[in-house]
Amino acid sequence: MGTQAIRFVGYIFGAALLGLLALPVTSLVGAISVQKFLAGVYHPLFWPAISLSLRTTILSIGFVVLLGTPLAWWMAHQTSRIGRLTTVVVHLPIIMPPAVVGVALLQAFGRKGWFGTLLSAQGLNVSFTVAAVVIAQMTVAAPFYVQASIQAFKKISPDVWVVARSLGASPIEVFLRVGVPMAIPGLISGVLLAWARALGEFGATLVFAGNRVGHTQTLPLAIFYALESDIELALVFSLILVLVGLVVILVISQW
Amino acid sequence: MVDTSLIVQVQVSLGDFMLDVDLSISMKGRLAVIGPNGSGKTTLLKTIVGSVYPDKGHILVGDRVLSDTKLRIEVPVEDRQVGYVPQDYTLFPHMNVINNVAFGLSTGGRRGSRACKKEIALRMLGRFGCQQIAYRPVQQLSGGERQQVALAQALVTEPRLLLLDEPLVALDMTSRRVVRLLLQNYLSQLDIPTVFTTHDVRDVVSLADSVIVLSRGKVVQMGTLEELQKQPCNDFLVEFLGQQ
Structure with missing residues (x-):
């Protein structure tokens, strides 16, 4: 040939x-006309669902950034066995089907779960609450943020750390004043990817948080709910999620 | 009593590579470290700055112990007061020139107003004739300017020792000649020992008062350039001196 x-x-x-x-x-x-689109936007299911999706994703991504940035920094500088093991643990939720993540979360945080028993003893219940939505989103989104952050930190020459420390900066100062600002473009890409993943999260949330209208029903769960009764409504909700995703991709491509 | 300001007696193993060095230089000494690629020049500097740990031995600057494996002392990089300028004149790209230079004045909880720190940084840039580029982003600097800013950044904290890793290698031939002259001038004014690595005999002629030759992690010859010229110990050195 x-x-x-x-x-x-x-x-x-x-x-x-x-x-x-x-x-x-x-x-x-x-498949969607402007009228149908507007009817979907004004549907009573839409605003509680989108509002919960936005509130929980902002919260979950905030936690992911707070906890994931130092972890990514540490992982970017690790070559040991512990480092490799951590990489496997961090990536697990990517290879696990979302429903399995939900079952595992129930097993860990459910009333009779390992950690859930401790929480129950304190009068706290996580599963089937907004907290469960946030935890489910964090679990599935964190690997995307951590991975992007590791790559961003790895791009910085090791000489930068040595120079900063030779100028008197402690490891924490190096991280906050040099590492994070230099990795910002990569960290922002990670935030957007993780946010898009959290916004679209369905399986783990359904299993771990349930699909309670006005309580734990995020937009993807509202689509699932609408599919059973009103296919056109499900189409509108789906289109809105796609549009949000498109905006995220466009923003990422600018970095 | 010998006026010795830097003593390095270390063994460092990195995988299959072993650095085994025993050297000392005087208060204002300027030591050139030469040797083929992979001979351990950069590893030596990184061991002194503290980013690579020795397996055995000690490092002293003046009467201060930076590292001593017997005494289990390993002073962290940030407390060593060692100025370090890597090959590519590493500057922080998210800061402009003056903030790069002032960085070392605001680390480790150092006190003083921001204005005062900027004033000191400006004065330091003035010593290098670079005050006019103080507010420029570092991305807009030429190679020579980057090198001078990196030097100002390293010296502003008043280190007790200066380490330069191939200080002129990133420059083109024309700038190299100019910057070498400037560097010769700066280093001769410093009251601290300087150790630099190089592949260029002209750097040794202009900047060093003594030389060590490394080969496979070991010091195979040391002395002044004249002494080395009289009896070069290996083919690398013959070729190196032949550049003249």
Whole structure:
């Protein structure tokens, strides 16, 4: 086969995959008129769901950044066995099906779970509450943020740390005054990726937090709920989630 | 009593590589460390600055112990008071020139107003003739300017020892000649010992008063340039001196 033929086949393969990725979204857009869209936006399910989604994702990503940035910094400088083990643990939620994450969270934080028993003794109940929504989102989104942050920290030359410390900066000062500011573009990409993942989180939330309208029903859960009774409403909600995702991708591509 | 200001007697193992060095230089001494790639020049500087730990031995600057494996002393990098300028004149890209230079004045809880620190940083930049670039982003600096800012940054904290890793390697030939002259001038005014690595005999001629030759982590020859020229110990040194 000649070079041109190989290139042609390559184009065909590429176009086929591109079509597979773009077709569902385009069909979603094509199926919704402006009237239907507006009707969806004013539906009583929409605002509680989107509002809960936004509030919980802001909270969960805030926690992920707070806890994940120092962890990523540490992991970026680790070559030991403990470092490798930590990488496996951090990446676990990516390879676990979301429903399995939900079951595992129930097992850990549910009333009869390992940690949940301790919480119950203190009169605290996590599962099927807004806290469960946040924990589920944190669990599935954290790997994306931590991974992006590790890459951002790794890009910085080790000489930078040595110079900063030779100028009298303690390891914490190096982290806060040099590491974080230099890694900012990568950290922001990580935040957006993790946020998009948290916003779209469905399986773990359904299992661990339930689908209680006005309580734990996020937008993806509202789509699931609407699918059973009003397919057009589900389409509108889906389109809104896609649009939010698109904005995130556009912002990331600017960094 | 010998006026010795830096004593390094260390063994460092990094995988298969072993650095085994025993050297000392005087108060205002300027020591050039030469040797082929992989001979341990940068590892030596990193051991002195404290980012690489020795397996055995000690490092003293004046009467201060920076590292002593017998006494289990390993002073952290930030407390060593050792100025370090790496090959690529590492500057912090999120700060402008003056903030880069003033960085060392605000670390470790050092006191003083921000204005005062900037004033000191400006004065230091003035010593290098760089006051006019004080508010420029570091991305806009030429190689020579970067080197001078990196030196000002390292010296502003008044270190007790200065380490320069191939101070001119990142410059083109023309700037290298100019910056070498400037560096010669700065280093001769310093009251602290300087250790620098180089691959260029012209740097040794202009900047050093003594030289050590490293080969596979060991010091194979030391002395003044003239002494080395009389009896070069290996092919690398013959070739190195031949650059003249």
